[in-house]
Amino acid sequence: MKLMDYSLPTKVSNILNKFYKAGFQIYIVGGAVRDLLMGKKVSDWDFTTDANPEEILSLFPDGFYNNKFGTVAIPLKDTKNPQEEEEEEEEEEEEEEIFEITTMRKEGIYEDHRHPLQVSWTKKIEEDLARRDFTINAIALSSKGNLVDPFQGQDDIKNKIIRSVGEPDKRFKEDALRLMRAIRIATELEFKVDQKTFQSIKQNASSLEKIAFERIRDELFKILSSVNPHMGMVMLRKARIIQIILPELEKCFGIAQEGPKHDRVYDIGEHSLLALKYTDSKDPLVKFAALLHDIGKTKTVKTEPDGNVTFYNHDVVGGKLALNIAKRFNLSNKQTDKLYLLVRWHLFTVDERQTDSAIRRFIKHVGLENIDDMMALRVGDRLGGGTQKAVSWRMEEFQKRIKEVLKKPFSISDLKVNGNDVMETLNIKPGPKVGKILQKLFEEVLKNSSKNNREYLLEKMGQPI
Numbered sequence: 001m002k003l004m005d006y007s008l009p010t011k012v013s014n015i016l017n018k019f020y021k022a023g024f025q026i027y028i029v030g031g032a033v034r035d036l037l038m039g040k041k042v043s044d045w046d047f048t049t050d051a052n053p054e055e056i057l058s059l060f061p062d063g064f065y066n067n068k069f070g071t072v073a074i075p076l077k078d079t080k081n082p083q084e085e086e087e088e089e090e091e092e093e094e095e096e097e098i099f100e101i102t103t104m105r106k107e108g109i110y111e112d113h114r115h116p117l118q119v120s121w122t123k124k125i126e127e128d129l130a131r132r133d134f135t136i137n138a139i140a141l142s143s144k145g146n147l148v149d150p151f152q153g154q155d156d157i158k159n160k161i162i163r164s165v166g167e168p169d170k171r172f173k174e175d176a177l178r179l180m181r182a183i184r185i186a187t188e189l190e191f192k193v194d195q196k197t198f199q200s201i202k203q204n205a206s207s208l209e210k211i212a213f214e215r216i217r218d219e220l221f222k223i224l225s226s227v228n229p230h231m232g233m234v235m236l237r238k239a240r241i242i243q244i245i246l247p248e249l250e251k252c253f254g255i256a257q258e259g260p261k262h263d264r265v266y267d268i269g270e271h272s273l274l275a276l277k278y279t280d281s282k283d284p285l286v287k288f289a290a291l292l293h294d295i296g297k298t299k300t301v302k303t304e305p306d307g308n309v310t311f312y313n314h315d316v317v318g319g320k321l322a323l324n325i326a327k328r329f330n331l332s333n334k335q336t337d338k339l340y341l342l343v344r345w346h347l348f349t350v351d352e353r354q355t356d357s358a359i360r361r362f363i364k365h366v367g368l369e370n371i372d373d374m375m376a377l378r379v380g381d382r383l384g385g386g387t388q389k390a391v392s393w394r395m396e397e398f399q400k401r402i403k404e405v406l407k408k409p410f411s412i413s414d415l416k417v418n419g420n421d422v423m424e425t426l427n428i429k430p431g432p433k434v435g436k437i438l439q440k441l442f443e444e445v446l447k448n449s450s451k452n453n454r455e456y457l458l459e460k461m462g463q464p465i
Contacts, residue, residue: 011076012045015099016143018059024051025104027125027140027148034136037157038189047101048140050123056101063101069119070103104128126150133171133178134185134197135163160191168200176207180219183239187223187232198239205240216245217329224284224291230277233291248321249291251298258309268297271384278390279380285335286373289342290380295321296343319344341370346377352397356446359405371402407449412442416454417461425461437461 008016012028019026028036030046049056053065056072063074075096106120106127122128125140125148132138135153142148156163162182164171172178179201186193193201208216223232236242243250253269266274272294279290296318297311304310322343326336345365354362366374379390419434428434441460445452 009045011097011099014076015047015074015101019049019051020143022051022059024049024055025123025125026051026101026143029129029140030132030137033139033141033147034153034157036141037139037154045099047099048104048125048128049101050104050121052103052121056103070105070121072101074099074101105131107131130165131174132165133175133181135165136161136185136191138165160189161194162186162191162197163194164197164200168197169204172200172204172207176204176211177215177219179204179208179239180216180223180236180241183232183235183241184219184223184226186235187226187228190228190231193235201239201241205244208241208244213245213328214330217331220245220329221284221288224276224287225282229287230273233273233276246292246325248295248298248325252295255298255301256309257297257311266384266386268294273384275377275380275384277380278383279376281373281376283373285331285338286342286376289322289339289346289373290377290384292322292325292339293318293343293346293377293381315344315347338367338370338373341366342374342377346374346381348374348378350378350392350395350398352394352401354398354401356405359401363402363405368406375399412438414452415442415445415457416452417441417457421458422461425458 016026016028026047026049028045029048030044032042032045035042051059053070053072056074057063057065060072060074063072065072075098077096104122104125104127106122107130125142129138129140129148129150135151135156137153138149138151139153140148147154151165162185164178164182182193182197182201185191223229223236226232233242236245237250237253249269249272252272253267255268257268257271272291275293276287276291279287281287281290294311294314296314296316299317299321300311300314302310302312319340322339323336326339331339345362348362348366349358363371375395378395382392383390415438417438419430419438422428422434422437423430426437441457444460445457451457
């Protein structure tokens with residue numbers, strides 16, 4: 001195929017043309033070429049060139065370069081003609097898009113399982129491609145429109161295979177994060193990892209212990225965000241990676257919930273993977289919670305005299321374990337709070353006969369903004385346990401009750417009057433009495449939401465409290 005066969009953004013074409021006219025080699029590389037070949041939308045454009053960083057900066061003076069790996073970041077805006085600029089001069093300035101251009105380099109020696117000790121430039125694209133991770137990412141597209149594919153990456157794309165460039169052990173020892181990246185890309189593209197590469201992943205899994213958990217988290221969350229996260233997690237476990245990054249989950253495998261009062265057909269680990277599979281959410285944190293929701297069972301398992309296996313308070317224990325995991329993965333405070341809430345309160349009672357107060361307590365525990373995510377997790381939990389129907393009639397009635405309760409005032413701030421109304425109507429100054437009056441009015445409205453009427457409440461203020 002030639003470059004003309006592809007529809008490239010104007011900015012990308014301009015970069016290629018500028019280097020070509022200046023006499024330099026320039027190639028689109030990595031995932032961008034792979035996605036072009038697969039007919040997928042490209043979201044991240046990477047380039048490599050035989051120009052050194054200083055020469056790149058001479059072509060793009062607005063670029064910046066502050067690393068030893070030869071990567072120059074170039075901010076670009078869309079090119080507009082004078083008439084377009086005049087029409088848009090009063091509009092907000094367009095955001096710049098950053099493109100990274102890296103000088104071609106050879107393989108180097110790695111000692112930290114992440115970065116090379118030194119960087120050596122090259123003018124041969126084949127040498128640059130030889131240091132890349134997987135064959136499907138080791139294809140280059142030149143400014144002339146020619147494909148350079150020394151490792152048959154196009155064949156692997158066609159056959160849906162993830163294969164390392166050269167010896168897999170060497171690639172993974174250079175950068176241990178590639179162990180997870182192989183599985184992440186396979187999950188995103190729904191490819192298979194070739195046997196030799198996968199065996200090397202298993203043998204080198206322990207080297208992930210030398211990688212920062214923030215980077216592991218990013219790869220894990222990309223897997224959880226993919227079209228088939230269940231497949232990704234199964235692969236991570238077969239590769240012995242789950243055992244390293246999530247030992248709490250690994251301990252769940254082999255523990256069966258069985259006995260005369262149970263009809264479960266999966267052990268806790270298998271159930272957790274299936275709960276992930278059936279949790280319908282685009283939020284990787286919700287998927288993560290589904291994966292972890294039963295981790296407390298490993299510490300609460302008990303066999304009763306009648307042979308029944310129980311896990312009392314596993315939700316409480318699981319919530320505490322989730323906090324430890326959140327700290328390990330360096331989640332934000334907001335992410336930590338949500339993960340804890342989803343794991344801690346996933347075992348909520350579903351009963352359409354619950355009082356408004358009980359449902360309000362549930363909403364308070366879970367958080368109004370997390371209710372839909374909690375319901376998605378419950379559906380995943382239910383289907384992951386072997387139940388055929390996603391939502392029971394009782395769950396449907398419970399959800400209706402939640403909607404009914406939410407229509408009613410949920411706090412004093414929902415009243416149709418406020419403290420200023422109290423002070424103005426009763427001609428009193430700010431103080432505890434204002435709060436007491438509002439609280440009394442709120443309690444009355446809770447019993448009968450029709451009384452949340454401004455005229456009624458103003459009249460009620462004048463009566464003895």
